[in-house]
Amino acid sequence: MPQHKSAIKRLRQDEKRRKHNRTRRSKMRTLNKKVLSSTDKETAEQNLKAAVSLIDKLTVKGILHKNTAARKKAALTRHVNSL
Numbered sequence: 014m015p016q017h018k019s020a021i022k023r024l025r026q027d028e029k030r031r032k033h034n035r036t037r038r039s040k041m042r043t044l045n046k047k048v049l050s051s052t053d054k055e056t057a058e059q060n061l062k063a064a065v066s067l068i069d070k071l072t073v074k075g076i077l078h079k080n081t082a083a084r085k086k087a088a089l090t091r092h093v094n095s096l
Contacts, residue, residue: 033050034076041067048089054096061093 051057
């Protein structure tokens, strides 16, 4: 365990950020599953819009790398276009 005051604070901050980022990633995965499980094109397009928006937000916040985000968005878009 850390001994210095600053290291203790850093530990608290890291844990708080980890939980925050984890919930955001979980929400992204849920939206991705909704898009992929949609059989109706209209519903899939609505879910795609929400998923892409969240992926973009996560990229700006630094939770996702920009290439990872682009790859995920492309895969979801390909799926919706194939319906």
